[in-house]
Amino acid sequence: xxxxxxxxxxxxxxxxxxxxxxxxxxxxxxxxxxxxxxxxxxxxxxxxxxxxxxxxxxxxxxxxxxxxxxxxxxxxxxxxxxxxxxxxxxxxxxxxxxxxxxxxxxxxxxxxxxxxxxxxxxxxxxxxxxxxxxxxxxxxxxxxxxxxxxxxxxxxxxxxxxxxxxxxxxxxxxxxxxxxxxxxxxxxxxxxxxxxxxxxxxxxxxxxxxxxxxxxxxxxxxx
Ligand SMILES: Nc1ncnc2c1ncn2[C@@H]1O[C@H](COP(=O)(O)OP(=O)(O)OP(=O)(O)O)[C@@H](O)[C@H]1O
Ligand SMILES: [Mg+2]
Numbered sequence: 353x354x355x356x357x358x359x360x361x362x363x364x365x366x367x368x369x370x371x372x373x374x375x376x377x378x379x380x381x382x383x384x385x386x387x388x389x390x391x392x393x394x395x396x397x398x399x400x401x402x403x404x405x406x407x408x409x410x411x412x413x414x415x416x417x418x419x420x421x422x423x424x425x426x427x428x429x430x431x432x433x434x435x436x437x438x439x440x441x442x443x444x445x446x447x448x449x450x451x452x453x454x455x456x457x458x459x460x461x462x463x464x465x466x467x468x469x470x471x472x473x474x475x476x477x478x479x480x481x482x483x484x485x486x487x488x489x490x491x492x493x494x495x496x497x498x499x500x501x502x503x504x505x506x507x508x509x510x511x512x513x514x515x516x517x518x519x520x521x522x523x524x525x526x527x528x529x530x531x532x533x534x535x536x537x538x539x540x541x542x543x544x545x546x547x548x549x550x551x552x553x554x555x556x557x558x559x560x561x562x563x564x565x566x567x568x569x570x571x572x573x574x575x
Pocket of ligand 2: 398399400444
């Protein structure tokens with residue numbers, strides 16, 4: 353059974369004369385242990401694809417199975433539950449809560465997570481992501497790179513099966529970017545998780561197992 357399976361999934365925006373298909377009908381499977389890279393020009397549909405796979409928005413048509421369960425038949429609250437416990441998101445717009453410090457972002461996850469799965473030690477995460485010195489700071493007082501790493505730490509903390517990262521290294525210097533990508537690769541390979549990373553930096557794609565390219569709403573596997 354695949355971790356995620358998308359069958360004939362598309363996404364249209366607008367209606368009538370403004371109708372626009374951002375994602376053309378797409379088949380895609382994601383398995384445990386896979387680290388997938390996704391590239392493509394701006395506006396080609398990468399975030400649309402990732403947010404549909406992560407159940408943050410519904411497809412216009414098509415079927416999505418997570419662990420063999422048909423998500424398109426689930427209620428909103430079932431989907432929210434699944435999203436919260438199975439997925440970790442690092443989104444383009446930083447998804448940190450502005451009135452919580454870096455450390456407190458983890459506590460919030462605890463409050464909402466029903467998952468009995470073991471959490472990752474927050475100290476370890478802060479250490480790996482070089483955030484120890486800013487653990488008590490609020491997002492507004494972090495640099496762009498620190499904010500991005502804090503968002504990654506929070507996404508990993510819940511120990512999700514599927515990590516969806518939308519340009520997680522965009523505001524990192526190249527050394528830190530490589531470290532973050534290395535960490536994502538380890539998580540995918542050693543803990544049998546699945547990671548999808550959108551990136552414009554083709555150098556980082558060498559750490560991934562498969563590369564997909566999005567062009568004008570068409571997803572194509574490159575290798
Ligand atoms: N909510 C929306 N309503 C209407 N159009 C949208 C919406 N979200 C995205 N689009 C359009 O769909 C297309 C794909 O957008 P998407 O955000 O998926 O691109 P992307 O590949 O992630 O681009 P980038 O690399 O700039 O982040 C774009 O033309 C965008 O303008
Ligand atoms: Mg995008």
